Amino acid sequence: MSHASGSLLRNWKRMNISDEGWELLRAYGMDDIFVSAWCKGLSVQGAASRLRADQRSAALCTWENIEDDLDPTLPREGVVWIGSQAPGWVQIIQFEGDHLALPAPQQALTADGGELLYLGWPLRELEGPEDLEYVVDGRSTTSVCLVEPSVRAGRDPDALKAHMEGLSLGIDNDPDAISDAAFSLVGRVTGRLMDADWLQAAHTRYIIPIGAWDM
Numbered sequence: 671m672s673h674a675s676g677s678l679l680r681n682w683k684r685m686n687i688s689d690e691g692w693e694l695l696r697a698y699g700m701d702d703i704f705v706s707a708w709c710k711g712l713s714v715q716g717a718a719s720r721l722r723a724d725q726r727s728a729a730l731c732t733w734e735n736i737e738d739d740l741d742p743t744l745p746r747e748g749v750v751w752i753g754s755q756a757p758g759w760v761q762i763i764q765f766e767g768d769h770l771a772l773p774a775p776q777q778a779l780t781a782d783g784g785e786l787l788y789l790g791w792p793l794r795e796l797e798g799p800e801d802l803e804y805v806v807d808g809r810s811t812t813s814v815c816l817v818e819p820s821v822r823a824g825r826d827p828d829a830l831k832a833h834m835e836g837l838s839l840g841i842d843n844d845p846d847a848i849s850d851a852a853f854s855l856v857g858r859v860t861g862r863l864m865d866a867d868w869l870q871a872a873h874t875r876y877i878i879p880i881g882a883w884d885m
Contacts, residue, residue: 705764710785723876753873756862777808833858
């Protein structure tokens with residue numbers, strides 16, 4: 671995953687940009703690749719456990735310092751950064767790997783009545799942003815096509831319809847506006863937009879070891 675350098679983050683602190691959404695992620699170097707999930711009903715440690723991360727690898731760090739002490743020669747499946755996001759919700763950003771985008775980890779994270787929202791990209795694909803996924807109790811509840819929001823799939827395609835009202839989704843909007851709308855949709859569900867305070871804070875980094883998932 672691409673990430674911001676320390677100089678870019680220092681520059682961001684002097685820039686007059688939005689406190690949330692697409693511009694915030696661009697400042698953190700996440701505009702090219704972004705893999706994230708918001709999970710309801712789990713603690714930070716609980717989310718890491720369900721992702722089969724090595725609990726002994728837990729390290730509190732900021733995004734700016736997420737690579738500190740990571741041995742580049744040590745084989746691993748992934749690296750995740752997990753923190754409390756809103757009451758009852760944790761957010762996970764995947765620094766290495768793409769487990770959060772895959773069905774089996776999504777099912778594990780939502781087993782026993784949990785909820786998960788997944789948002790990720792490479793965003794500049796020909797078909798536009800990836801779908802926003804909403805998984806409940808291990809089952810895909812709805813998948814919203816952000817460039818054509820009337821196209822929805824899952825066992826309850828309209829589950830997020832009330833949260834989508836008035837958002838700038840759809841192919842007639844530019845990609846930045848669609849991305850901001852997607853984050854607004856997530857914020858309406860969890861009760862908090864992803865903001866600068868969250869991204870600047872220290873959260874827990876975990877390593878997903880080789881062989882954790884047979885996929």
